Amino acid sequence: MRFNFREIPDPGQQTIRARPIIDVVVESLEIAPQACLLDSGATAIRFGGYVAELCGVDLSDAPEKQIAVGGALVTARMAEVGLLVAGGEDAYSWTAPVWFCDPWTPGFGLLGLTGFFDHFEVTIASYEERIELTPISP
């Protein structure tokens, strides 16, 4: 699956930056795929807690820990959820542990190592502003 980088205005400036962002359907929330930044520096997949609320994911008994996001400590709770990414005529769905965080500062979800980069061969061609995902056969 091939994707172009997403152009986003630089905060507070008149410039535009293309970033490696793809859209992921979380559980049954098909009407609102979540824009996610590919982040190989993140250890796991992170979303704002509101995503769990919108998807009806119950986090009441979920494993919980404190993590640092953007220099601030946030509460993260984990659930195994269904994810789907589609590009062109191809689509790939899988189940992964996702940490839902409150509060959540980033404007996007973050796709990190566990749950995303271990499911795909990922090419980020920054010069060409392109992403290629090849699902890894189990």
Added chain:
Amino acid sequence: MAEKTVIRKATIGGRSFVLRNRDVMRALRNVEPEPIMSHYVVVGLRRFPPKQVISAVTGLDRADFTTHHARRTLMRLGFLAGRHGAMSRASDANAQQAPSACAPAPERLADRLRPLVGQWVAIKDGDVIHAAESAQALVGWLGQHGQHADSVFRVPDDELAATGLAPL
């Protein structure tokens, strides 16, 4: 800078109205835009179907006038008008250009996002179909109007919101 008041007389659906651009903006301030099917006008940085605007301002039934009539009326009041997938047409949004002047270049999506900093946006076919103050409100609007976005996110308002920042 204060925005110039534009006043136009218009006959819509057989009735005469005196319309002011400020009245239109005021009337739409707390109104949620409905989905754009084809044509739109920009009121207060948001895109509305022209018939929704004229109906809200005049109280007329939407069956009493056409989209083109509504669009023309609003352009004469200085509101930017456009059509999905086409170059925007603008009247004198700030009363500085001749009415019906054609905007020089189509906007990029990133430029459309710039005034929406800090808001949640739904993107469909490369265009913003709705913006809201919260993810819940945005998804609620999508569900209410039977819309299906390609992507939703919050337009970053600072660098922390725009980057991954690799949680430990």
